[in-house]
Structures are given as C-alpha cells and as structure tokens.
Amino acid sequence: MAIRDIVANPSLLPVLGLSAETRDQCMKLLAVLDPTADLSDDPQERALVASREQKQLFALLARLRGQNRDAIVRVRETKQSTAEARQEIDRLHLQLQNLYYEQRHLTGEIAACESYDHKYRSLPLIPLEEFLALHPEHQQSDEHELMIARINHEHAEREKLEQARQELLKRKQALIAENNKRKEDLASLDQDLERFIDVGYTHVAMTAKNDPQTSPQTVSDHTMTTTTPTPRLPPPEKPEAIRTRFKVIAAFWAVIIFLGFPIWWKTTSIYRASLPVPDMIDWADGKTCRPVFPLEIRVETPSLPDVDAQNLLRSTQHTLDDLNEFSAHHLRLKLSNEDPDQPPAADAADTALTVRLLPQDDLASPRAALHHDTTQLDVFYPPSQIPPPSASNSPLSTFIADELQLLFAEEKAIIAQVLSDNNIPGAPTSPDLAESVTRRLRRSMKYADTYHLAFSLFTPGASPSSWDIQAAVHDYITPVLDAFSPISNFTVDTQVQLYATSSPTAPPPEYDETHSAWTLNKDDLSAFINAAEWPLSPSIGPGPTINFILYIPSPSQSPLVVKDSLATSWIIPQWGGVFLLNPPNHPTHLTKETLGPAFMTFSHQLLTLLGAPSTPPPLPLRLQTLTRIRAASLLLSASSTMGSLARLTESLPQIPIPATVATSVSTTLSHLSSACDHLRHGQFQAALASARVAEGEAERSFFEKSMVGQMYFPDEHKVAVYLPLLGPVGVPLIVGLLKEVKKVVSAWKERRRR
C-alpha cells in the first residue's frame, strides 16, 4: 500500500516482496506458536510444524539478509558514482565562474578604455573652423590625423607664448631691481637730508641769534622737507645705558687681562731657569780653557855648586824645550836646594819627579835609575861631564833631557789622544804609540766616582767551596786600592758559585797532548762567560762594577789554559778580568797562598782597567800620570756635558729647567775654572779634585730627574683644546670690544673734525 506507493524502484521490488513474505511467515509461525490456540492438537505435532515453519522463516531471513547486503553494496556504488559526478560538476562550475570573472574584468577594462579621459579632449583648442581656415591642407584628412595636427599646432603655439612670458619676467625682475636701487637712493637721500637739516638747524640757530627776523621762515622750510615718511627707529639709547655697557665690557676685559691671562700664563708656562749658555758652549768648545800640563821636576844636586847646577839646569831646560813638540804638556825643571825647610807656598806646583844627580867616578857615560817606590830618578854621571858655565849644551844635559822625555812619552801620547778625542789638537805622536794608547783607552773603564769590585769564584763542581778571600783581598788588592784612593772610591764584593756550568753553545775545551793540558781556543774566549746563567748582576749602588772571575776547572779538565799562548788570564775590556786557576790536587779550600798569583793578576787587570799607563814602571809615577790623565779627561767630559746641556736646552724649548740645574751648572763652571787654574799651576791633585766635583755636578745637572720634556703637543692639538673652550666666550667679547673701540674712534674723529 503506502510503501508500495513510495518505493517505485524495480530493484527494490523483490526486497519488498521478500520482506512481505517473511512477515507472513512470521505471522504463520506466531499463529502456530499461539498458546491461546487450540490445544487439542498433539503438542508433538505442533512442535514439528513450528520447527518446519521456523526453518522456512530462517531461509527467508537469510534471503532477506542477502538482499539487504546487495542493497547496501548498491547504495555504496551509487554514492561513489554520485561523488564522481559531483566533482566533475564542481570543476566545470569553477571553470565557468573563472570564465565569468574574466569576462567581467575584460568588460570592465573595455569600459575603462572607452571612458578614458585624455588630456587632448579637455584642451582648449582653437575651434575646428578656425584651424581649417589657418591650415587648409588638412581639409581632406580624417578625424584622427586632423586631431594630431591640431594638437601639434597647439603645442607650437604654446611654446612660443611661454618664451614670451619668460622674457617679460626677466624684464620685470630688472625693473624691480632698478626700483629697489632707486628706493635705496631715496633712503640715503633722506639721511643726507637729515644731516643737511641738522647742519641747517645749527646754522639757522646761529643766524637766528644774529638775525631773529629771518629765522622762522628758514625753520619752516626745513620742517617741510623732514616730514617725508621714515621707518620707525627704536628709541635712542640713554647715555647711562651706553655707559653701563661700556663698563660691563671693560669689566669683562679687565678680568681676562688681569686675572685670566696671568693665570693661564703661569699655569701653562714651563719653568726654565736661565743658564749661562754662551759660557757653557765656550767651555765645550775649549775656548775658555786650554788644558796645559806644566810638570814640575825638582832637581837635586847635592854635590854641585849652585852656579854649576843653575847652568846645568838652564841648558837641560833648553834641550827639553827644543825636544818638546806638544806645547800643552811641558816639563819645568826646578832646583830644589834653595830652601828645603821653608814650607811650600799655597799655590806651589806638585812635584812630578825628583831628579837626583849623583857623581860616580867609574862611569864613561851617564846612567839613570828609577826608584821603585818613590818618584825619584837617580842620574849617575862621571864628574868630568859637568858642563862648563859657558857651554850651552852638554852631553849630560842632553842625556837628562832625553831620559825625561822618554819617561813622559806615553803620558804625553795619552793626553794628546784625550785632547784630540775632544777636538783639541794635540801633538803628533808616533803612530804605533798612538795605536797602543787608543787600545789601552778603549780597554779602560769610563771614569766613575765609585767602582764596585766583584770577585767571584766559579767552579763547575762542588769544590773548592771556600777561599781565603778576606786575607787575599787585604794582601793583594788593598795596596792598589789605597794607591788609587785619590782618584776613585772602591767597594769590594765577593761570591762563590758552585756548579757553574759554561753555556751550552760555548765550545768545550780540547785536550792538547804536547802540553798535556786542556786548551781553550782564543776566539771562543768571548763565549767563556755564561752571561745567561752566571749571577754576575751589577750591584745596586751607583757606579760601575768591575768583575773578576776566578775559575777553577773541574779535575777532569785540569789544567785548563788558553791555546798557543798557554796563558791563564785575560781581560775583557770595560768589564773585568778572568783567571783560570789550576791548583794542584784539587783542594776544597783555597788558601791565601794559592790565591796569590790570581789576585796579583787581578791587581794588574785592575790597573789596566782603570786606565793606568804602562810606562814608566814604578807605580807611584804611573799613578801620578793617571791623576793628570783623569783630571784632563774629567775636565773635558764635564765641559762637553755642559755643551750638551746647553745645546739640549736650546733645541728642546719644552723641557723644564729646575733651579737645581742652574746651581749645578754654576758649581760645575766654577769648579771647571778652578780645575783649569790648578792645571795651569801644575797642581794636579787639586785639579783632579775640582774636576771630580765638576764632573759629578755636570752629570747631575744633565741627568736631572725632572728634566723630562712634556709630551710633544702639535699646534693643531692645542687649537683643538682651546677653541671649543674659548670660541663661544671669546666671540661676543671680541665683537663687543670692537664695537666699543669703533664708537670711541668715530667719536674722536668727530671731535677732531669740528
């Protein structure tokens, strides 16, 4: 009925039928099983029937299920196909939509293009008829070309008009400029007029006094001319305001000039004590003092009458003067037996040498002998050689002169060398002597007030570990130091260094069969001292250190000597000396006697290092010579330091010079001149003392601690420092000052004109 009406699909009809059938079967089964039904029937039969009916129902149900499954499958299939179809439709729809949009866009574009409002349409062109009248050749052309032609024509016309406009504009500008100029002229005319009026007024006032009748007329005339319109001016300044301004500006400038400027000057200036620069330069150039060395030699003639002695002296002096080529260094003979008891005068010269003339009978020619521990030269002569009073020359005087000349030859060479090192011409000396002198000078230490002597015992092994150093120094070194005490001071340090190995780069000693000794090559000696590891640090106090090294080779390398010369000691110039000590049977303690040769050698090295000359042999004479040499070199070095200081202060304007330097300089200069005087008078000890003071003061003044110049400031740096500070302050001040000055000057001129 109702269902059949709704379901019209043929494929569903069997399902429908089958379901109806099933329902009937169910009804049938229900009827069978109906308990209310007739109970008469055999229950067994009824059960049989029921089961048969049930079977049928099951079969039907199975078929129905099959139908149901089929239906479901078909539904699925249908859904699938529906989805596919739908997709297709969507795609097509989208395409359609796109096309539609495209179409709409295109129509829009077309519409925009069609409705585009070009400039030429709004151009106010000349009417077509007029154009055609002007250009009849366009009569036949179509509308487009006509329009182009019209536009071109319009363009040309407009350009022409623009040009015309520009020209007019230029003319206008010129006219305006001219106008302005005229205006200015007029304004100045106004001023002129005012001035004229002022003058006129005074004139009128003067004339009015003289002629009161005519004055009203003139005055009215002038008032008429001044009524021309003028720009409004600020009210004139009151005189007290002007005065106040002047005062303010003056006050500012007063502060700047009387307070600011002095403070700036004071705080930025460098204190430079005034030094006697020309004097210092003169000393350095050797203009103030030419060192001279007049050596006084006393001649003792115990066995000669006075007259003969005088005569001999004179002739010897003559010969000496003839022999001498070096004027700065000369020998003066003096007879000593004038008055031995009288104390020497204060300015008496030191006696460099005493010559004692002794007659000896068995001599053919004179003979000279030097005392070893005094400064005395004994000359033995045969009495027959006393020169007769008339003779100007005699073999004896020649002999004495030669002898003296020889004694002082090296000293002369050294002094000449020292002088020529400081550009003072010395005497020509024989070249080989000069060479040996320069070598000695180069070897010797620079002069110092105090020298430190450092005696070091180095050994590569553990022994010897002690030495009798105090006694050794006392016995062998102190005599020399005592002799040197007028020249320098000395301090003594000692040390023992065990296990002191030589440096790994130094070549080891080689065994020499012929001398059965280990030898060091002479060229390798400079590497002998292991500077990197041996503690030979300089001492702390002022003054240089002279090192003396006593090296005890290890027993396996003993004896150790220098190759070829078999020497056991050498000098290291300006540094010290080395001695290789090879003690027999390797003791652990070195006694004074063992140390003897080493310390004697050290004394000799000390002499050399301190610059003592090699001749003449007696030590007192050599020390005297050294005194003179040191005096000369100290004098010259202090002078040259003065020159350096003078040049330095002139070349470095930024370096401060404290007052202590000035006092040091004056002390130096006074001691220099006193040293020079002492030299001239032959008082060499005093000269050396003065020269030592001078040298010390000169060094102190040159190496003054506070004399380290300011850091260099280029001028542009100074500008960079000052400009930001002073610029903003300075401009208004200077401008104000200028204005005031201008005003004052103009007022002054005004007054003068009147």
Added chain:
Amino acid sequence: MLTPYSGLLRVLPLLLLALTATVSSEHTSNWAVLVSTSRFWFNYRHLANVLSLYRTVKRLGIPDSQIILMLPDDMACNPRNAFPGTVYSNADRAVDLYGDNIEVDYRGYEVTVENFIRLLTDRLDEDVPRSKRLGSDAGSNVLVYMTGHGGDQFLKFQDSEEIGAWDLADAFGQMWEKKRYHELLFMIDTCQANTMYTHFYSPNIIATGSSELDQSSYSHHADNDVGVAVIDRWTYYVLEFLETQVTSANSKLTLGDLFDSYDESKIHSQPGVRWDLFPGGEQEGRLRTVADFFGNVQNVEVENVNATEPGSLQEDLIEIARLVNKWRARDQDYLARQNESLVSKDASAHEESSLHYTVRTKVGPAKMSEESTWQKRLVGVSVLGACAAVWLTGSILGGTSA
C-alpha cells in the same frame, strides 16, 4: 835594500789610516732595549715578539745586565693561559720563551712613556738599580725594539697613553748629545711603523719598521690551544732569519742580508729601512754585521805570561809584588806600634784594626722623617680654625643682610 824600505815608509801612513778608520768604527759594548707596549691577553703576540727577540739576543751573548726588557703584562701567569708559566711564539710550542732564566726589568704598570724616555735619557732616581738603567756609553751599540699598537707617528702604551715620533726622536737626540750610543738600530713592529722613525735627527741611527703609512701589520698565526695569535709577521720573519742563519755571535751576516730577507708577500706589508742618518748611508750601513747589534762584542785580551814589554803582566806583577811587600811592611810596622801603645787591648781588636778596608755592615732601620708631628698638628688646627672663622663671619653677615 833602500827601495823596499822607502816603499814601506810610503805604505805605512796608508796602513795606519786604514787602521785608525777601523778603530773608530768599533764599539765596545752592546745593549738591547726590548719593549712591548700593550697589555691584556689578546695582545699575547706582542709579548711573545719581545720575548723571542730577548731569547735571540741572549743566545747571541748579550748578558741580562745589558738587556732592558719591558713587559707590560704577564702572559705566563694569565688565568686564561692554557699552559701556565709558559709563553710560546709558535703553534708547535717547541720553545718555551719564558723558560727559567728571564729577567724582566720593567713590568706591569712600570712600562710607561715616561719611564721609557727616562730610561733612554737616564733621568732616573738615584736609587734605581743598575739593572733598570741603560748604562751605555759612547762605545755602545744599542738595539731598540718596540712592538705594540700604533698609528701615524705614535705608539700606544698600555692603552692609556702614546709616545709620539717626536718624543722618540728627542730622546735619541739627547742620547746622542750625552754620547750614550755609538750606533743605534731601531726596530719597530706596529701598524704604520715606518712613520715612527721619520722625525729622527741624530746621527748613527739605522731604523727599520714593519709597515708603511696607512698599512697595518698583521699577526702571523694563531695557536688554537692558546687561543690567540702568537706572533706578528714581520717579527716572525726577522726571527726566522736570526734563528736559522745567524747561528753564533761570530756570524758574518750583515744588516743588508737581514733587510734583503724581507719578503713583502709573506709579511703582507711594506717594511721600511732608514739609512740617511748613518754616516756613509746605505752603502756603509749594509756592511754592519747583525752581530754588531744583536750579539755581544767581547774582544778579550789574553795576557801573555812571557811578554816583557812595558805594561805587560809580568812587569806589573813585579811592581805589584813590590807594592804588596811595602804595604805588608807598613802594616807590620803599624801593628807593632799599636802593640806598643795599646798592650792592654785584645789581640782580636788588633786584628780588626789592622784591616784597613771597611767591611760593609748591615744598616738597621732608620726613621725616615725628622720633622715633628706636633708642628703638623698645629698647622692643621690653625687651618681648621681659620675655615670655621670664615664660615661664621659669612653666616653672621648673611644673616644681618637678610
């Protein structure tokens, strides 16, 4: 017979002239001033530069007492150093530059421009030890090596101040005035290094630098374990030359050879050399041996025992023996007189007094100032009183006017 003699006579002056010429060009000692001017860990290489050069000059024989080493920082003990106690200038870390024997004369904040100038001009306090002084004289060859960060005509010190080329030139000028050097080799490794020696004016200076104006000097390589660059290029190649070619102080290689070894493609900057201050210019300067500046001259004089010329060892020994004997006699004489006059005294006292040299004794602590503290207190009280009076009068006057 006569002709060879006169020929010799004619030759002799020439010979002597040549001899004196060589004599005048000789020097007697060597000094080295090695300066690094920058601090902080990232400037490790500057200290390594200086230490490498220190090692080289020491190897060539200049003793520590004649080397002034200025190190502004202690890289060996820097907490960032992965190898504590060592400084290396090469990534292979073969040579520990710090070693166990190094003497730093100026360290830390002592390395300042002022101290450097004072060192060169010797304007130092009297109590400055000799190891911190440049004790050179007219016969000394001085090597000055500087490295750090610099620019056009200046070199920074410790990131806080600069030394200008003018200051340096003036310092050398003063050294020359006071005869503090015979010849001077100036080496500088910094950016725009060659500008630093443009203002020098004193003679006998050879100057060389690593780079020209507007050029940087670059580091050579970094050690990844140390973490920073360990050496600069120019120094590296200078050292390479010194270490591989100058094997001993007797080496005959010249400065010309050293400067010819500069290879701009390796150094990455143009090193410069200035010869014009040197007498004889480049020609003469190139002949100076490297050891003249980097090595130590020691012309030792062996004393021949057998020589008998005046001034020789033997002669002197005789003289000294005489002097010693005389001294001993005087001593005994003195002792005898002492004994006579002072019999009561101890023998030990005699012995003591017989020693004529003074034995240095230790000095105890001393009071530094002699001025009285009361004086200072009085001054302080009066100043305070004056201040109080000024304040009081001011407040009174201000009160009345208001």
